[in-house]
Amino acid sequence: MTRRAGSRASTNDLTVPDGSARSPAFEVRGLTRTYGTGDVAVRALRDVSFEVDYGDVVCIMGKSGSGKSTLLRLLGLLDTPTSGMVLLNGIDVTRLRESRRRVLRLGRLGYVFQEYALLPELTAEENVYLPSLMSGCPLRESRLRARQLLAMLDLENRARHRPSELSGGQQQRVAIARAMVNEPAVLFADEPTGNLDTESSEMVMTALSQMNAELGVTILFVSHDPDDRRYAKNLIVLRDGEMVEDAS
Ligand SMILES: Nc1ncnc2c1ncn2[C@@H]1O[C@H](COP(=O)(O)OP(=O)(O)OP(=O)(O)O)[C@@H](O)[C@H]1O
Ligand SMILES: [Mg+2]
Secondary structure (H helix, E strand, C coil): CECCCCCCCCCCCCCCCCCCCCCCCEEEEEEEEEECCHHHCEEEEEEEEEEECCCCEEEEECCCCCCHHHHHHHHCCCCCCCEEEEEECCEEHHHCCHHHHHHHHHHHEEEEECCCCCCCCCCHHHHHHHHHHHCCCCHHHHHHHHHHHHHHCCCHHHCCCCHHHCCHHHHHHHHHHHHHCCCCCEEEEECCCCCCCHHHHHHHHHHHHHHHHHHCCEEEEECCCHHHHHHCCEEEEEECCEEECCCC
8 A cells, every 4th residue: 555646547447356456456536525514514534645455454543533434435435525536447436427336336345334234134145145136146146155255254054044143243244245245356344343342353353354365355444443453454544534644
């Protein structure tokens, strides 16, 4: 990861290559997000620029309110910036129409949130393969992929359980399997261990590391826990919406 944004030629090819392909995975240039206007305007993110290489694992840290979730949401195409760019293969994805962004979100980006967000009436396996079905993959293939991912994460004997029958750490590992089912190029995780005890947190962070090491997915995760740095190859520290040198 580098803080300086390089210039790259534009291309009409929006396919995001997998881990073996050229770097960087994406480039962030002058990203700014202001919520509201006038007296109530909150400058949540201010002129943030960096690059992330394919295969990287980046930890985003900073105090509460420093802009971590705002940054992750912008990179994950869940929000649009006030100004600045997010380039995938040299294309500014913040300017794409919503239908193209939706295709990228479903097919090339994965998400893990603090609250797991599993569908309660579906089994673990069904939760995992649902995004694959939504992408048009046949049921048989989707289910096979879900089973492989659950097995990788030591959850094969929980595949038929509903979320209410699983521990928090197990539910979060199911959420990681779900995020990986469409083989994303980049996985975003906003405080994935925020609701978990130390032991479960370690299992979840190990599961994320495993996805990076074995499947090559690029990972950006937010954490409050300084211990989680050991899972990252690079660190971004935010303070009041700005990227700062690591002070600690
Ligand atoms: N939808 C919104 N409308 C107005 N202000 C917002 C909105 N979302 C976030 N903010 C403000 O933007 C700033 C950054 O918020 P953000 O959620 O990115 O922080 P964070 O670093 O993720 O904090 P935490 O560690 O508590 O999750 C905060 O001051 C927050 O109050
Ligand atoms: Mg947050």
